[in-house]
Amino acid sequence: MTDPMNIDAKLAEFPRTRLMSSATPVERLDRLSHRLGIDLWIKRDDLTSLSFGGNKTRQLEFYFGEARQQGADTILITGAVQSNFVRSAAAAAAKLGMQSVLQLEERVPGMGEHYYRSGNVLLAQLLGAEHMSYPVGEDEAGADNALHERADQLRAEGRTPYVIHLGINHPPLGALGYVPGGAELNEQIGDFDAAVVPSGSGSTHGGFLTGLRLSGQTAPVYGICVRRDRDQQHARMQKVLGKLADLMQFDPALVMNGINVWDGALAPGYGQVGSSTREALTLMARTEGIFLDPVYTAKTFAGLLGLLAEGVIHKGQKVVVLHTGGQPALFGYQEELQPN
Template identity: 55%
Template sequence: MKTHPRVDLVSGPTPLERLAQLSARLNIDLWVKRDDLAGTTLGGNKSRQLEFYLGKAVAQGCDTILITGAVQSNFVRTAAASARKIGSRTIVQLEDRVPGQDQHYATSGNVLLNDLLGAEVMRYPDGEDEAGADRALRARAEQERAKGHHPFVIPLALGNPPLGALGYMRAAKEILQQRDGFDFVIVASGSGLTHAGLLAGLLDNGFAGVVIGSCVRRDATQQQRRIRTVLDDLQALLGRPDQIGSDQINIWDGALAPGYGQIGPQALNAMKLMAHSDGLLLDPVYTAKVFAAVPALVESGDIPQGSKVLFVHTGGLASLFAYQIALAGRLGS
């Protein structure tokens, strides 16, 4: 299998903890993988992905990192922080994806941290055009190259080598070394790199349970196709034949509405349930929509009572503060 350069951004295994109150309440054995503690500036799953993107950047002698993402993107913020650790400058492109947001959303949370980290900010108005966002980033990279810089672009759209997925192949092995025997693993499914990498890594290490990706941006039909594509590209990156069947790609989109970056009732209830039960915080964009799958699937019987379940907490807590106005008056019992 091919190897790829990596920089060390996640210092040691992140904790794997049992959620005692929710386990009793839901009648399952519920655990959380605390990847909200991975890496810099409030942590998150993107740190594991960036180990490989920045590893390649360092190997190529790059001095400028360019990345694109939503206005409150955790990936963008973590890239800006991680680039500082390797001595690089960062140019971040913020895409307008979430309609009807207030000025607080546009200036707080991850946006504030990007400013604090000294990242240069570009804007891209059409956040649903991933290919166009990548083209704009590459055009800026060419401008930087003409100035004598050595840029490295972290792309967003499908069709690029999914280096970030390698980070969650490593995380899968880490999880199984900490504790085995999970019946279900629940994880975010957005760009697809975390979901596909975790699925591939778990299956590589003999996992016999079910991995469920909870949608945060696209519906289940679209996301099923996206994960299939990422897995195919991942196998090509690894230099091995495809080993994962489409029947092993499990998608749930019950908390996606009303859309990316917007808070529906199931996500809101999941935030309150986790906070009130075990004192752990979730963000509105990713982890609230992901954890919402657990009580919903227990209630439907798709997760049988007594099952051993792992919820992968991918972080994103900086964006929570951008939703202060949207959440005002909605968080009480």
């Protein structure tokens, strides 16, 4: 089994721009532990150092590393209207003296004015990002092609663009960024019985699982579906992990049997607030004073509650939930989250 020092050596082979100022803390949630009957801990990746924090900071270190190695002066990226990824990319670009082009997809139907003007949208505007729109929410190849068309225009203007792809058929540099996150948690907390993480693009879930396994940690990691159903997400995770194994040159069998996905909190769909999402968000806020976001982390915590109710996670177990940030999106969901 590979140890964390070998992880560091392997990651050193890839260009990287450091955006993390330090390790993020792990905290015990005492009141929720008592209420739920488990030993509950939270990995606070909402406290990464860049622009309101969040998990995307880790992923961007390797994208910007490659971009700067190529001499890029402009970053292009796609995400949902309230995407934390595009906001974080715009912040990293500003920090590094680069420009950013953010393409916003229409993934969430029926949203009100605040969704399009507040939260991450407002922050990206303050960061000076250029905005584009893409009318389809489930067309990764089409969204990537639209970015490449804009990149061609920028080249004609004398700029050097770098595209962060949305589609899965590209090297998983975002997943590579979360491998040290898994190793970091292993060093901080030691043995635990289960981890619960969001599973959307698969980058955070896949990298986190890989970092834990390469560190010798065998506890199950449950990915909570935030965008696709269980079967679709399982297939996506296989692709992500296979590509990550190729990139890092380790045996994919080490991680393939560790794919666990659960979609019981997905309804009514990506970026939409169902009853379990609202209840989880409220419970965390009123019990621990920690805010979750409606797209990823509230569904992740709802997944933990669902796994506990189903007996997949057992009373008395030591459980870690990954907080991936995203709180600025709360302000874009005012209509959905206002108390009745």
